[in-house]
Amino acid sequence: MSPAKLLQVAKARGVDCVAVTDHDTIEGALEALALSDADRSLPRVIPGIELTTAVGEIIGLYVRETIPFGLPLDEAVERIREQGGLVYLPHPYDLFRRGTICRTERTRAAQLADIIEVINGRSLGPRAGIKAARLARRLGKPAGAGSDAHRKAEVGVSWVVVDAFPSRETLVSLVASGRLCNGLSPRGYTLNWGMQGLAPVTRMRRRVVGELTRR
Template sequence: MRIDLHCHTLASSDCRTKLEIIPEVCRARGIDILAITDHNEIWGAQKLKEIAPPELNVIVGEEVYTAEGEIIGLYLTELIPRDLTPEETIERIHAQGGLALLPHGFDPLKPSRLQPDARRRVQNQLDIIEGLNGHVSWTGWNARARRWAQTHDKPASAGSDAHRAEDIGSVYLETPQRLVQTPTDLLEALSAGQIFGTWRNPVMSYFRERWAR
C-alpha cells in the first residue's frame, strides 16, 4: 500500500490541479492513500473524498499557517483557523481526533517552515514527521528530518507536496499494512513502512509551475 500525505489542489491559491483528475493520477501511480493538505482550506479535500472511487482512500487534511510556521492536520472535520499559536493549532487538530504532522520542518530556505523554537516547544505534541518532502531545497534536509523523527520516536511520512498533478505520488511511503481506516491505523502503517521517491529540484519546479499558470 502506497501513501502520499502531502498534496495540494486548486483549493490552494498556488495550485491549479483539478479535483476530477486526481483519482486517475493516483491509479496510474499506484497511490492508495492520499492526504489533501491545501493551504488553510479543507473544502477541496472534502469534495475529493466525496467523489473519489472506493479504492482511493482520501484523508482530509489542511496545511495550517500558524503564527510560527506550518503544521499539517490530518483527519479533520472542521477548518483550523490560521495564525494561531503552534500549540493551539495542534490542540485543535487533536480535539477533532486528528493527527499533527510536521512538514518540511528542517529546510531553512522555506519561509513557511515551523520555526526551530516552536518545533522544540511542540515536539511532544507532534504525531508524525515528514521524512521525505518532494520539494525541499536540498535532500539533506529530508535526511535530517528522518534522524529527528527517529531520535524523538516519531513515525516518518512521505509527502510529494504536489502543486501539479504530475508530481502526485512522486514520493510515497510503502507499507505492508492493508487496512488503514483510522488515525491509529495510519500511525501503525507509517511505522511499518519504507519511504521511496524522487526529490524535485525546487528551482526547476518553480519555473515549471510559473510556465503552467
C-alpha cells in the same frame, strides 16, 4: 488540477490512498473525500489541512472542519485533536521555505506531532531531511515524506508502502512500519506526497497529497 483529476491520476498510477490538505481550508479535501466515497474504485482519501500557526506550518490529518490560521502552536494542535485528528510536521528544517516552523519552536512542534516529515520534494539538498530524520529518531516518531508536486506529472511518483488501508487509529503505526519509496519528479526532487498549486488572488494555497500503496 481539480480533486477529480487528482484522484484519476493517482488511480492510474496505482495509488491506493491519498491525504489531501490545502493551506488553511478543508474544502478541497472534503470534495476529494466525497468523490472517493461515491466511487470506491478511486483512491481512498484522508481529509486534512495544512495550517499556518503563529510559528509556522503544521498539518492536521483526519479533520473535517477548517481551523483558523495564525493560532498559537499549542492551540492549533488542540484544535486538530478536538476533531480526532493527527498532527504531521512538514519540512521542519527547510530554511528556504517561508512556512517552516520557526527554529525556537521546532522541538516543541516535533514533540506534539504524530509524524515528522523527513523527505520533502522541494528541499534543496539532503541536509534538511537528514536533520529531520535524526529528530524523528531522537523523539521516537515515525518518519514521513512529502513533495511539492504542483502538476499531474508529479502525482504518485513516490509513496509509502503499507500493509493495509489506513484509518485514523492505524495510520501512525502503518507509516512507522511502512517502506518509503522515493522517486524523482520531472523537476528532479524526491517525492512521496504530491502537492497541487492553487493560486487565488488573495493568497496562495497548496494541496498536499499523501500517497499510500498496500503491500
